Each structure stands twice: as C-alpha cells, then as structure tokens.
Amino acid sequence: MTADAAISPIAVIDPVELTRDLIRRPSVTPADAGAMDTLQRVLTDLGFTCRRMAFEGPGGAGAHARIENLYARRGTASPNLCFAGHTDVVPTGAAEGWSADPFAAEVKDGVLYGRGAVDMKGGIAAWVAAVSRVLAEGERNDAELGGSLSFLITGDEEGPALHGTKRVVEALMAEGEVIDACVVGEPSSQQQLGDMIKIGRRGSLNTWITVHGKQGHVAYPDRAANPAPVLVRLLAALDAHVLDDGYEAFQPSNIEITTVDIGNPATNVIPAEARARLNIRFNPSHTGDGLIAWLNAEAGRVQAETGLQISLEHMCSGEAFLTEHGAFVTAVQDAVEAELGRRPEASTTGGTSDARFIRALCPVLELGLVGQTMHQFDERVPTAELEALTGVYARVIRSVLSAT
Secondary structure, three states: OOHHHHHOOOOOOOHHHHHHHHHOOOOEOOOOOOHHHHHHHHHHHOOOEEEEOOEEEEOHHHOEEEEOOEEEEEOOOOOEEEEEEEOOEOOOOOHHHOOOOOOOOOEEOOEEEOOOOOOOHHHHHHHHHHHHHHHHOOOOOHHHHOOEEEEEEEOOOOOOOOOOHHHHHHHHHHHOOOOOEEEEOOOOEOOOOOOEEEOEEOEEEEEEEEEEOEOEEOOOHHHOEOHHHHHHHHHHHHHHOOOOOOEOOEOOOEEEEEEEEOOOOOOOEEOOEEEEEEEEEEOOOOOHHHHHHHHHHHHHHHHHHHOOEEEEEEEEEEOOEEOOOOHHHHHHHHHHHHHHOOOOEEEOOOOOOOHHHHOOOOOEEEOOOEOOOOOOOOOEEEHHHHHHHHHHHHHHHHHHHHHO
C-alpha cells in the first residue's frame, strides 16, 4: 500500500445496505451470482489487497463444481486478525413459504428479510462495516492499527465444503501465510446477540454400510442369504455402544443411524443387499481415524460370525477441536461484554462450521448474529441487530489486536 493510500479518506460502510446488496446476489451453493465481486469491490476501496482463489472438482452428488473464494489482507504487520465467512446460502424452498421475495432484501418494520440475512451475509457485512469504522476513526495507518486485518471468504460452506475454506487454508499454509487469530461470523448467538460464542466443535463422521447377501425366494431360505438380519445385527451393536461420557467442555459423543435402505418392492424375494448410513458426532476423546478403525472392526466381527460380506465407506468432514481459554478468547469476551453488557458463554455445542479447517492455521472462534431463523422460510434479522453487531465487531478488532 502506498503512503497516499494509507491516509486516504475511508468511506464508512452501512452494514444494512451491504447486507442487502449481498442478499440480492442469489448465491445458492455452488453459484456465486456476483456475491464475491460485490464484496471485493468494497474491500478494495478499504485498502485491502484481494486475491480470488477459485478451485474446482467433484461436488455433491457426483456433479462438477467451481467454487469462488476470496482472501483479502490489509497490512503486513503482526498480528494478523482474520474474519472468515461464506457468501453461499442454502436453497430457499418453496416460494410460497416466504412472505417476501427471498432475494429482494426487503426491510419491513425494521426487520431485513432474505436468504442469508442471518447465515451469514449479515455477519460479513457487519465485520466489513466495523473495519471501515475502525479505519475511519483515525487508525488509517496500518502501524497505528497495531497489526493486519484479513478476510477468508468462501462460496462452499453450505455445500460439500470440498473446494472452499479447506483448500484455501491448505494453499495459505503451503505459502507460509501467518494468521494469528480468526473470528468466524457464523450466527453463534442463541437468544440475544452476544450471549454465546463457539470455541470448539465436535467432529463429524459419516459411514455408509452395505451388507452383501444372495437373492432368493422367501420360501427357500436355504438357497439364499438374507442381508437384512445381518445389517440389523450390526446396527444394534453399534447403536448400543457408549462412545464416552463426555469431554471437558463437550457433550458426549453420539451415534445416529440416519437411514436404512433395502428397496425391495417384492413380498416374496429375499434381497441381495441391505444398506444403512450413520453419523457420529464426536468430542476430542476420539479421532476420525480411531472411530473408522472401530467401525471396521465391528463390521469385520459380524462378517466373520455370519459369513456375509460387509463393506463400509467413510467420510470424516472434520475433527473435534477446542480453542483453549487464553488471550484471544478473553479479548473477545471482554469486547462483547463492554459493548453489550453481557459476557458470552463459551460453548462447543451445535453442528460443524468452517472453523474445523481454520483451526489448522490459528486459534479460531465463532461470533455472530442470533441464529433462530437461519435456513428457515422468512430468514430475517432486525436492522438494529446488524448495527449492534457492527459495534461489537469494531470493539473486538481493537481488543484482539491489542491482546495478541
């Protein structure tokens, strides 16, 4: 950045209007629909060096996907505080379920409606607005700022997450890029803005099970091999197993059978195959590889006992992680409390997020809007809450840069 650029006037961003601009880009995964361009233009005006990082490859259901990602940084000094988020959104569902066009970004009675308002275009806009306020309040010089600011934005969080944050993190690590702390703008608040931050997440493992039998007539079972009882036997053993009693700051790990499929339309045919899928949400007592080894061993035992072949396929979408209490977590909690008068609970509940990939780079936590309407019809956020979150984020930026 040139000396002239460092002291040029900073335009203060309106978080509500930027959220509306982003919502109007119907970026349902894996479509970008111009959302990244919209964000890049604003960040460039704020003095960020923007780098588009597009990756492509197999997507969901065997489709080919090209995913737009953005890494932007202002400054070279340490520490580097990063904000991570995603511009992609989930499908809207049936149009008649909405009281307003989900991509029109209408404001009614002080409430902004639209897909992505909460999850998480509103969070992105609030952080951008907070950065503009910090820079405009006399801290335009990067040395005075006390470090660097960066953005890691993906278009693949709501999808398979194969070519988004995961690959950006891998590329940044290979290049030696240093990020010292990261705030993910997921809607972590539960009932009131700032009542909760997420400092860890359980890991997630999906397993597909196929038991291979021999098709035959139900009246002649000696001429066939029924895979259904074998599948039931294996599932019962897995479901009855207690993985653990919990882990510090985490709830117990759990196994959930998510589908059982035979697809046999005939009443007099023993099926050739029986299939099932399960998901394990696990705390740091386990690793994905350890659970895979246990599942394989259990399947091998039932296979040996029954003589029917059992095949398993696994996909671990993220390991469990925990950001320990320290300067970073404390600085964020202090900032929220100073701005809102409430100290956020540090939690590990909920599903997965891209924090599971960022943890390889630096300490990471999630802080964002109230998530009550995310993924629902009439997803919405009060405009006052967007303004309040902007104030929280501005205070977080100052607090973290001075503490790390």
